[in-house]
Amino acid sequence: MKKLKRFLLIAILLALLPGFIFAGGQKEKPKVTFFWALYDGLTEDFRASLQDAFMKANPDIDLDIVPVPWKNMHDKITTSLAGGNPPEISVIGTRWLLELMGMNAVDEVSKYVSKSTLDNIAPGAMEAKINGKLMGLPVAAGARIMAINSSITTFVPKTMEELRQEAIRVNNPPNVYGLIMPGKKHTELTDFAYYLLAAGGYFFEIKPDGSYGKCTVNSPAGVKALTFMNQLANVDKVVQKGYLSMNRMESHPVFYAGKAAYVFIGAWVESAMKQAKSNFKPIYAQIPPFKGNKSTPLIITDSIAFFKDAKNLKAAGKFIDFFYQDKWKAKFDELVGFPPVTISASKLPQFQTPLYKTLGEAALNAKGWPLMDGWAEYSDIIWDAVQNVFLQKQTPKEALDEAAAKIDKARGM
Template sequence: MEFLKVGAVEPIEKYLSKKLLDNIEPGAMEARINNILYALPVAIGPRFLYYRTDVFQKYGIAGPPDTFEEMLADAQKINNPPNFYGVGMSGKKYTELTEFAYYLLGNDGYFFKINPDGSYGKCRINDEAGVGALTFMNDLVNKYKVTEPGVTAYTRDEVQDLFVSGKLGIMLSGAFTESILKQRGATFKWGYGLIPHFAGKHRHALVITDSIMMFKASKNKKAAAKFLEFFYQDKWRFEFDKLVGFPPVLKSVGKLPYFQAPIYKVMVESMPGAKGWPLIPEWAECNDIIWDAIGATFLGQKTPKQALDEAAAKIDRIREE
């Protein structure tokens, strides 16, 4: 965003073939801003659901939940505090706002209204989708009590530690958790599922993207585009994606046998409809404001509606400055 703000980035779409562009999932095109594509995704990390297959089998639950309502029902069945908790919840301010994003996107919500030209409008976290998402999160914590207690003391990493230590039944996370489970020698059985959505709503996984851009001052734009066309051939992207351990950026590579392993399969299946973070310079401030609203809700200081109304107003003010 810093490079874009100072006008250093060259719009890239006109240099690339339609064949290449059509072979990339739209949800991975995070760098499309105001309907202008400024970069190509190099690596993508969709988030998904981890669950304890051994515990689910013990309680007669056939597989991972499809909706958040089913996730709540499953969490209630397996919840056994203080030794074991149904679902993890991070409530401590962190560099990423992933927890709220999972529930917000799964309720057909987003952080901002999208203008006709593709730009971001007013903050919309306090609409029906946003308030419904935070209300459900708060109910998991304070009404149904299926999360670990004291959630405002837990960041994502600390919730992950609970899952790895065998104290959680369900966790929403990314591929990095799989590596940590194996590194620490977890002895229990786990599986994967798509990020749930609310009943009657659409599924939208959160996707984290690293992108490659072209500088406006470059004297070799056509040569750079030629390299990208070469690098984004299936055989080279396959080797790259296999090496870094993330799911494929290209639709065609996602169909290869290697990426049909359960963890890759769920990540590939997560991509249609996936959404990323808003690309605005003020996002770090917005992130902090929304975290404060979540914490105030979990602690009973404000209702979800009050907390999000105040947060949305603050966000609109800082973007207008």
Template structure:
């Protein structure tokens, strides 16, 4: 009895120790292809969210497998949430994906630490050179070398359905009018402007239009937060006004599955990336098993959009230049094949498919392929004409990874004092960027 208990105790504590300490081990390397025959292999491409249309995925896979007989290409969809963590672990391991998509603001965290294969000047010229979106090329450069190239740019527009809110609606001409209209459209069961608390991308135009900024470098090279600036506070006040007086969205919710409340008719205005139209204007019964139901027969059918108006009448608001870069992983097991897949994704044909689906292509010369005949595409193009970026610091990805902005805007949605939140937010951003 005595001995048994002793053994039981020690076994239990050993197990505990093992559990406590090995929780973080990772493993597995399923790529055992022979090194002698580097000509064929399986290439894994990581794409994020549902942003890349199915037609483009299909084209990438078939083209690659036709051009490289014997090789296969697998697209693995990753979620945008927690992407930096996931890329960090997988790109540094022996089981690295070969080609990865990364948010443009996240690029510096990886390019600065050598996670991506360098793209030589010659390759850069053959892939588009000066025709590529300049801001995104810069996001993928480090130390005057190219590592990641632009994939696509997105833009945001304000969506609404005339059958839900009446066709006599006049599109607001200024940001202030937008706020007033949003509040007046709110009822007990419908949001005037649907705004989940964690959605910080939508808050940036309000900061910028009111003259505020996220963070800027002073003469000494130190970063200074700008949410507490006069313009920043005015912007935050407007954001809070909309979040608390126009929105019924969860105060700590994320900007995911926005089509659900929209299709229920619970939303008047929805400011979202333009690709959300494919989720809303989708059949009620999904065609594929993993498809998401939309509402093509009701509010999706007459879906339309306008660009967020600016402070002055006749202007559009400065919006966040969202989008992605792509790169070949430094630790890819098949760098040559990976680069071939990379070339396909940068090709005119592939980029045209992206453009036809309403994304802004990586090459300026293909911009005309974005359909001009529908109001949503027009709104997207108009909004994309006036974009700004997050602070150009390699540490900015850490600000995003720590969810600093999500937390701050959740507090603002919850009705906390704007001044206090802004001061805390600035301090946090300064702490990270200056560390």
């Protein structure tokens, strides 16, 4: 028995020995973990080459760029924070920032990123500057636009009503659909937002001091927007077949495949079409407003946040300085299709095309998401309302009244 015990003890020591030798013999390198959002158009080659190039230039730092699909990013960050193991840095939707600040999870960017990198960011892109502190470094900012399949129609509608007429005219399912309408819930509420803004509405009342009042999705503009969406989908039936089972990622390929005339889309359209080997030339235009309203596209900004409880924030700042050089950041912008947020990259010839011109114009009048705690839940409630209308369970007025009441209740109003 004693022999057996002795044997076990020796075996355990032998098993641990290599670890001790390794730990004692080598100084551990600081490791930077970066949750890297998988934007449409972004390639694995680019991620890997950026990681390798940084580690070659900085052999004293270990970099792990972790690719995360956009739809899982919020949950991934939350679980890592809840587990007490946040990454050093992560791409976040700027709309999540207040929530993260409420958790006391993020730190000021300017503590870690060099002044020269910060000075190269377009001031208009600094949406994440809260109370004078930059809490998220802009990584992508792009207004949404309309893309038109010129092999189906070259008509550029000036109003939503004109868009509907043309969509009805060209609609010839299953070969050609009038326009794309994602009806399955996905991370963002973009699709309802396009129509809501086009009708002159917004999600919340904005008080004179800039704070948010009651939910206004059930305003006449909101009801008009949802009624119109329902008309396109269920009355005119000009949207892609099975729209209720398709989210953005599943429905946009129908446009890339040349089967839809119109799509409301983001800056990634060109690179995504290239990857899908689309064989038509798109026309880019503004998302039209409803008659009597002014054009108000949706603008979405994403940022890079630094997480307070991570260990190697200084090394992470060093990586950001490396990444924000034109060599890498401009390439990133080109792949994902967003207009550059850095001043130097915006002057490069590849960003002077019709697409970027349209995106630039759209940004002038665009509105962003409400920056508020709990937005993930509220947008989910609005999504449910939109789906209930699509499923003909409720009228637009009923569904949006219910959603607004739920949101107000959740906000304690």
